[in-house]
Amino acid sequence: MFQRNIGDVILExxxxxxxxxxxxxxxxxxxxxxxxxxxxxIGPNGAGKSSMLNVINGVYHPQEGTIIFQGERRAEMKxxxxxxxxxARTFQNIALFKGMSTLDNIMTGRNQxxxxxxxxxxxxxxxxxxxxxxxxxVVEEIIDFLEIxxxxxxxxxxxxxxxxxxxxxxxxxxxxxxILLLDEPMAGMNVEEKEDMSxxxxxxxxxxxxxxxxxxxxxxxxxxxxxxxxxxxxxxQLADGSPDEVRNNQAVIDAYLGVAx
Amino acid sequence: xxxxxAGEFKSSYxxxxxxxxxxxxxxxxxxxxxxxxxxxxxISSEYWLTTIMLPFLILGLAALGLNILTGxxxxxxxxxxxxxxxxxxxxxxxATAFPELNIVIVILASGLITSGVGILFGVPSLRIKxxxxxxxxxxxxxxxxxxxxxxxxxTNYSASGVISAPxxxxxxxILVTGPHATPVAKYLFVLTLVVLLTLVAKNLVRSxxxxxxxxxxxxxxxxxxxxxxxxxxxxKAFAVSSFYCGVxxxxxxxxxxxxxxxLAFDVNRSFQVLxxxxxxxxGSIMGAFLGAGFIVLLPILLTxxxxxxxxxxxxxxxxxxxxxxxxxxIIFFLIVEPHGLARLWQITKEKLRLWPFPY
Ligand SMILES: Nc1ncnc2c1ncn2[C@@H]1O[C@H](COP(=O)(O)OP(=O)(O)OP(=O)(O)O)[C@@H](O)[C@H]1O
Ligand SMILES: [Mg+2]
Numbered sequence: 001m002f003q004r005n006i007g008d009v010i011l012e013x014x015x016x017x018x019x020x021x022x023x024x025x026x027x028x029x030x031x032x033x034x035x036x037x038x039x040x041x042i043g044p045n046g047a048g049k050s051s052m053l054n055v056i057n058g059v060y061h062p063q064e065g066t067i068i069f070q071g072e073r074r075a076e077m078k079x080x081x082x083x084x085x086x087x088a089r090t091f092q093n094i095a096l097f098k099g100m101s102t103l104d105n106i107m108t109g110r111n112q113x114x115x116x117x118x119x120x121x122x123x124x125x126x127x128x129x130x131x132x133x134x135x136x137x138v139v140e141e142i143i144d145f146l147e148i149x150x151x152x153x154x155x156x157x158x159x160x161x162x163x164x165x166x167x168x169x170x171x172x173x174x175x176x177x178x179i180l181l182l183d184e185p186m187a188g189m190n191v192e193e194k195e196d197m198s199x200x201x202x203x204x205x206x207x208x209x210x211x212x213x214x215x216x217x218x219x220x221x222x223x224x225x226x227x228x229x230x231x232x233x234x235x236x237q238l239a240d241g242s243p244d245e246v247r248n249n250q251a252v253i254d255a256y257l258g259v260a261x
Numbered sequence: 262x263x264x265x266x267a268g269e270f271k272s273s274y275x276x277x278x279x280x281x282x283x284x285x286x287x288x289x290x291x292x293x294x295x296x297x298x299x300x301x302x303x304i305s306s307e308y309w310l311t312t313i314m315l316p317f318l319i320l321g322l323a324a325l326g327l328n329i330l331t332g333x334x335x336x337x338x339x340x341x342x343x344x345x346x347x348x349x350x351x352x353x354x355x356a357t358a359f360p361e362l363n364i365v366i367v368i369l370a371s372g373l374i375t376s377g378v379g380i381l382f383g384v385p386s387l388r389i390k391x392x393x394x395x396x397x398x399x400x401x402x403x404x405x406x407x408x409x410x411x412x413x414x415x416t417n418y419s420a421s422g423v424i425s426a427p428x429x430x431x432x433x434x435i436l437v438t439g440p441h442a443t444p445v446a447k448y449l450f451v452l453t454l455v456v457l458l459t460l461v462a463k464n465l466v467r468s469x470x471x472x473x474x475x476x477x478x479x480x481x482x483x484x485x486x487x488x489x490x491x492x493x494x495x496x497k498a499f500a501v502s503s504f505y506c507g508v509x510x511x512x513x514x515x516x517x518x519x520x521x522x523x524l525a526f527d528v529n530r531s532f533q534v535l536x537x538x539x540x541x542x543x544g545s546i547m548g549a550f551l552g553a554g555f556i557v558l559l560p561i562l563l564t565x566x567x568x569x570x571x572x573x574x575x576x577x578x579x580x581x582x583x584x585x586x587x588x589x590x591i592i593f594f595l596i597v598e599p600h601g602l603a604r605l606w607q608i609t610k611e612k613l614r615l616w617p618f619p620y
Contacts, residue, residue, distance in 0.1 A: 057486065059486065079482075079485040079486055080485045080486070080488050080489065080490050080491070081488075082486065082488070083486065083487050083488025084488055088487070089486065091483070095480050095482070095483035095486075096479075096480070096483070097475060097476045097478075097479035097480055097483070097484070098479050098480070099475060099478070099479050099544065100472065100475050100476070100479065104472050104475070107469075107472055108472045108473070108476050108484075108487060108489070109487060111469060111472070111473060111487065111488055111489055112488045114469040116468070116469070118465075118470060118497060118501075121464060121465055121468035121469060121470050121471075122461045122464055122465055123461075123464065124464035124467075124468065128464075128468055128469075129275075129278075131469075132278060132468065132469075133274055133275055133278070136274045136278065137274065140274070171487065172487075175487065175488070
């Protein structure tokens with residue numbers, strides 16, 4: 001195996017509790033994420049994994065607990081601020097822009113870096129065009145990386161599921177994020193598609209040093225890819241550690257791995 | 262296989278990002294431009310220019326404005342008429358308060374003023390969507406028309422209530438408004454403005470702002486999570502859209518009818534422009550003009566067609582037929598082809614690209 005390049009803690013979740021009305025979805029969850037690692041969150045359906053990602057990127061506001069991001073305690077933020085802070089994500093139920101092409105979808109991922117104003121874009125020649133070309137080049141690299149050249153101009157609504165998952169990864173990648181949150185990127189895929197996706201995740205982590213938080217149900221994939229794993233079960237944190245530690249944890253075996261999935 | 266992109270290899274992303282990437286498309290557009298600027302003025306009768314071409318171009322521009330808001334940014338609006346009225350009255354106030362102002366400036370400034378009004382009425386769109394937003398914009402439609410009727414200031418306290426556009430000229434001598442302006446001068450003036458503004462719209466929708474609009478339209482929560490600010494993106498759509506509607510309203514009053522009256526911009530106008538967008542194609546620039554052409558031409562066709570076949574149908578019957586045809590078409594396009602005529606055109610082109618081989 002290659003040398004893992006894992007740095008300091010980049011994001012720390014401390015005592016997070018989240019409720020919707022009377023329902024407690026997350027109960028006193030604490031873990032940290034280190035720079036450059038692949039950090040998985042696993043747990044049965046309804047465990048609160050997706051909710052945890054929504055807390056991390058500021059869509060859900062927990063009632064208790066704090067998040068320390070890049071050394072600073074993070075204040076409650078608006079939904080659109082996560083992108084500016086360098087947090088990008090994909091969604092469990094693909095959230096692409098269905099009427100737009102693959103290319104345009106991935107280009108939207110770079111909206112934070114687009115600086116030309118409305119007037120410049122109206123005239124197009126000059127600054128707006130230069131900017132378009134510059135970002136188009138990066139997006140083309142992403143398209144090559146994800147091997148989706150052939151569907152560049154296809155409206156994503158017409159693409160098969162596996163391809164849509166890839167385009168969504170491309171859109172998140174286009175933001176050049178510090179932390180990439182992947183919510184079940186391989187769900188519903190066949191073995192080959194899973195292998196491709198695993199390779200992309202590893203390559204992103206390896207080549208760009210992107211920190212990745214991964215939610216995945218396929219235990220084989222999780223154990224292969226992850227540096228560390230957090231296990232949730234109905235909002236409660238059962239375990240946190242290396243794949244081996246988690247695999248051998250009795251509470252996890254009882255509550256989760258023992259159950260057929 | 263005559264119409265195709267094969268053999269045209271793009272050596273740069275710049276070439277690939279051009280507005281028209283297929284050579285035949287470029288020829289088509291240049292041909293169309295030559296036809297519109299040279300042939301139509303030469304061969305058209307006064308009747309054609311004033312009763313068909315002017316309304317077609319001006320309403321096409323309004324439809325383009327609405328399509329930016331509804332088709333691209335996904336914000337349904339029934340306030341088009343109100344925004345057109347704002348443009349018309351803004352132009353009237355500007356032209357009478359500053360008679361020395363150039364007509365181009367007057368019209369563009371009216372567009373900007375309408376932008377401001379559009380932004381104001383766009384603020385609720387942050388909170389309300391779809392049907393409720395449509396109702397809110399409908400309220401703004403009624404409010405604006407009521408306001409222009411109610412306050413004499415807008416009509417310079419004219420006693421009759423009918424106010425006519427003052428004569429104005431371009432290049433110091435060519436009259437484009439008022440009773441002495443020639444139809445050809447009016448037509449070329451409107452055509453030039455419409456072509457330039459269409460180019461601007463095309464530029465916007467292929468830039469970052471266009472993608473942000475479509476992202477908000479297709480899935481607003483995902484758009485927000487990738488960092489697109491909801492309010493400013495929606496307000497920009499309202500601003501740009503209202504600019505186009507305002508310019509269209511000013512052109513309608515100054516160059517088409519020659520008089521400024523709120524009745525020309527009532528709620529029927531809002532629906533008419535919305536139908537143009539639906540029939541022409543939501544989210545398509547060409548669709549706005551296809552829809553406008555269709556809706557301007559259909560009544561004329563229906564009025565004249567019976568004569569060609571030697572039939573004699575009463576005028577009111579024809580207008581009933583017209584309503585029925587519109588109704589059926591709108592239902593057809595809403596259910597079967599929400600992307601309208603523009604999409605049908607595109608499918609034809611895709612078929613043509615493969616022709617004569619089915620694969
Ligand atoms: N916005 C919300 N409002 C109300 N309840 C919610 C909301 N989001 C999540 N929940 C509830 O929180 C619980 C945890 O959901 P979550 O989606 O986080 O689970 P998960 O671990 O991602 O499950 P899965 O593996 O099925 O994706 C569920 O019971 C869900 O119904
Ligand atoms: Mg989930």
